[in-house]
Amino acid sequence: MLQALKKPLQSPPLSSNIRVVKPPETLLNQLGFEQGYRQTCNLLLSQTQSRSLPKGLQLHAHIIKSGLQTLPLVSHHLINLYSKCQLPLLSRQIFHETPRKLATTWSSIISSFAQNELPCLAIEYFRRMLGERLHPDDHIFPSATKSCGILGRIDVGGSIHCIVVKTGYEGDVFVGSSLVDMYAKCGDLKIARKVFDEMPERNVVSWSGMIYGYTQFGEDEEALRLFKQALCTDLKVNDFTFSSVIRVCADSTLLELGKQIHGLCVKTNFELSSFVGSSLISxxxxCGVIETAYQVFEEVPVRNLGTWNAMLIACAQHAHTNKVLDLFKEMGSFGMKPNFITFLGVLYACSHAGLVEKGKYFFELMKEYGIEPGPQHYSSLVDLLGRAGKLQEAVSIIEEMPIAPTESILGALLTGCRIHGNTELAAYTADKVIELGSMSSGMHVLISNAYAAAGRWEDAAKARKKLRDLGVKKETGLSWVEVGNRVHAFTSGDVCHLRTKEIYQKLEELGEEMERAGYVADTSFVLQDVDGIEKSQKIRYHSERLAIAFGMITFPPDRPIRVMKNLRVCGDCHTAIKFMSKCSGRVIIVRDNNRFHRFEDGKCSCGDYW
Structure with missing residues (x-):
């Protein structure tokens, strides 16, 4: 028995289905240092790619036991492991414990900070690396410029660009692409385009960065033109590119073009991407086709927070309030934590449905999720109370909130005053807005209207004069209809359209039917000091009515008429369109700058609460 115990143990035969993973120190002993070192690095790479933190921690422990943690390449892989597992501070600890730091070590830590939304640390460590007299490479420059783009620090980004030129990396496609992206995000599209045009080689990142830049700053035509050029170069665009271009179509309400790009997404298998899905929902x-938005949402296999928010906001804009509340609950069951955008969507839905108590509940619920209400949330809360006629409560919120009132918050109170005819409070609020100093052209008009509604015509004239003196033009009220790939736009009293005669004739015919059905124009919405007859004429040919009449003579009877408008629909037009839908038997969908109104059989989806 004793002799048997002294015999060396024989390893049992291994089944072909069983794999034994040996710890690194065993590998070092049996395979030799170099082979064991390589195997350790390969194992680290495997855990990094799979983002397996528990196994990565076990492997890290074995590395410490074997003494490999001091080797630069092992440290490099450990930094990347914790970076991919979203633990950048552990990456920093590994970095500082590494006695010999190579360029790859610096590259790893700077990249870790940039990828984990710590741009200040990324730039700080880039500066430290330069102090160590190490030269950045094509891996380090993109991380540094990305951080500048996140912070909007074009001054720092410009300095890094100078270093890029000095070190001869300006011709590198990855460095050049990151510079394009940085300048675009910082708002300097001129320099971004210059860098883009001078690149000897471009990849999908450079094209996407430039397109995204144009999209962000409202250069929609240039974004679409560049996208077309990218397709002509046989570039294999990615989901980020598609998402940016679809956003252009959404903001410009180009439904037909958006459908074509959706088809291209399907052909290239990008329609299932969460980024593309979010943009398609929007x-x-x-564009007023909420049914298709629902369909896209259901077909996206992996929904990120952006996808949920896009669907929630879409439902809020279309007055599907119950669906908004259902989606909020459903998010929790999928383990999705709402952010500040989610709550903005929910508060918006409550505001436009008159759900005061629910709106207050969700406003307080934000704090349980660690979200501090910002100016937009307070604006939504004031809007909620103002629309419900609780104007004094809205004033109390403004007086007690921990932040100074902004233009949007006071604007929400002004809107509530206008809806409920409280001209005295409206004029008082207008005075408070003027005390803020600079304001948008839209706010100037809102103030002028508040004074006009209160009968303070002199103050109203002063507000409009100030707008002219500042050289700021009032936004022209526009309504437009898309036919095929062409957009037909109208202004109030427009006589420039080729079919003007038919449009006005249709309005006359429809007007007679509406009057027989009981429609009476409410000229109180004409805030100009003119007589009643002129007021009646002005309100009769508002831009949305011209667009609807054009839709009626253009589209077949069974097709909904979708009209987009850049300003709020006036109260009389809202009433008139209800009569239009009843007298014509047509479905009319109107989007103003606040929400969608679906008119059918004399009723509106907003329930006259808007």
């Missing part, structure tokens, strides 16, 4: 919702 596209169809903003």
């Amino acid at each position: 596209l169809y919702a903003k």
Whole structure:
């Protein structure tokens, strides 16, 4: 028995289905240092790619036991492991414990900070690396410029660009692409385009960065033109590129073009991407086709927070309030934590449905999720109370909130005053807005209207004069209809359209039917000091009515008429369109700058609460 115990143990035969993973120190002993070192690095790479933190921690422990943690390449892989597992501070600890730091070590830590939304640390460590007299490479420059783009620090980004030129990396496609992206995000599209045009080689990142830049700053035509050029170069665009271009179509309400790009997404298998899905939901919702937005949402296999928010906001804009509340609950069951955008969507839905108590509940619920209400949330809360006629409570919120009132918050109170005819409070609020100093052209008009409604015509004239003196033009009220790939736009009293005669004739015919059905124009919405007859004429040919009449003579009877408008629909037009839908038997969908109104059989989806 004793002799048997002294015999060396024989390893049992291994089944072909069983794999034994040996710890690194065993590998070092049996395979030799170099082979064991390589195997350790390969194992680290495997855990990094799979983002397996528990196994990575076990492997890290074995590395410490074997003494490999001091080797630069092992440290490099450990930094990347914790970076991919979203633990950048552990990456920093590994970095500082590494006695010999190579360029790859610096590259790893700077990349870790940039990828984990710590741009200040990324730039700080880039500066430290330069102090160590190490030269950045094509891996380090993109991380540094990305951080500048996140912070909007074009001054720092410009300095890094100078270093890029000095070190001869300006011709590198990855460095050049990151510079394009940085300048675009910082708002300097001129320099971004210059860098883009001078690149000897471009990849999908450079094209996407430039397109995204144009999209962000409202250069929609240039974004679409560049996208077309990218397709002509046989570039294999990615989901980020598609998402940016679809956003252009959504913001410009170009439904037909958006459908074509959706088809291209399907052909290239990008329609299932969460980024593309979010943009498609916004596209169809903003173009008034909420049914297709629902369909896209259901077909996206992996929904990120952006996808949920896009659907929630779409439902809020289309007055599907119950669906908004259902989606909020459903998010929790999928383990999705709402953010500040989610709550903005929910508060918006409550505001436009008159759900005061629910709105207050969700406003307080934000704090349980660690979200501090910002100016937009307070603006939504004031809007909620103002629309419900609780104007004094809205004033109390403004007086007690921990932040100074902004233009949007006071604007929400002004809107509530206008809806409920409280001209005295409206004029008082207008005075408070003027005390803020600079304001948008839209706010100037809102103030002028508040004074006009209160009968303070002199103050109203002063507000409009100030707008002219500042050289700021009032936004022209526009309504437009898309036919095929062409957009037909109208202004109030427009006589420039080729079919003007038919449009006005249709309005006359429809007007007679509406009057027989009981429609009476409410000229109180004409805030100009003119007589009643002129007021009646002005309100009769508002831009949305011209667009609807054009739709009636253009589209077949069974097709909904979708009209987009850049300003709020006036109260009389809202009433008139209800009569239009009843007298014509047509479905009319109107989007103003606040929400969608679906008119059918004399009723509106907003329930006259808007």
